[in-house]
Amino acid sequence: MDFLFHYWWLLFPLGWFIAAGWGSFMRYKRHQAKIDLLKTYTAAGREPPAELIASLDKSEDDHNEWHDTEKGSSGHASSSNAFLVILFAGLAGVFAYTGYAGLLGDIREEMYFVAMIMGVLCLAFLVGGLFRGGRRRD
Numbered sequence: 001m002d003f004l005f006h007y008w009w010l011l012f013p014l015g016w017f018i019a020a021g022w023g024s025f026m027r028y029k030r031h032q033a034k035i036d037l038l039k040t041y042t043a044a045g046r047e048p049p050a051e052l053i054a055s056l057d058k059s060e061d062d063h064n065e066w067h068d069t070e071k072g073s074s075g076h077a078s079s080s081n082a083f084l085v086i087l088f089a090g091l092a093g094v095f096a097y098t099g100y101a102g103l104l105g106d107i108r109e110e111m112y113f114v115a116m117i118m119g120v121l122c123l124a125f126l127v128g129g130l131f132r133g134g135r136r137r138d
Contacts, residue, residue: 006107009114031056081129088122091115 034056041048092115098104099111 006110009110081125084125085122085129088118088125092118092122 034052037052038048038056041052095111095115095118099108099115102108104111
C-alpha cells in the first residue's frame with residue numbers, strides 16, 4: 001500500500017499510454033474495415049468509390065488530436081499548443097502549491113517532482129508551438 005501512496009502520480013502516464021494504445025487499435029480497426037469494404041466491392045464485381053481508395057492512401061496520423069489547426073496570416077495551417085501549455089502550467093502550479101502547503105502530508109518531494117515534470121511538458125509544448133508556427137505545411 002505504501003507504493004500506491006507514494007507513486008499514485010504514475011497513473012497519469014499510464015493513462016496516457018493506455019489512451020494512445022486504444023487510439024492506435026481504433027485506427028487499425030478503421031483501416032481493416034475499409035479493406036473489408038474493398039473486398040466486398042471486388043467480390044460483387046463492382047468498382048469501389050474513388051474516395052474509398054483515396055482514404056486508404058491518406059495517412060490518418062496527419063491529424064493530431066492534441067493540436068488545433070488554424071489558418072495563420074500567411075494562409076498556411078499552423079498548430080496552436082495554447083491549450084496544452086495552459087493545462088500543464090496549471091497542473092504544475094497545483095502540484096507545486098500542494099507540495100509547498102503540505103496538503104497531502106509528508107510527500108512534498110513527490111509533489112515537487114510531479115510539478116517539475118508538468119513544467120517540463122509545458123515548456124516542451126510552448127517551444128514546439130513556437131517553432132512549428134513559422135514552418136509551412138504542404
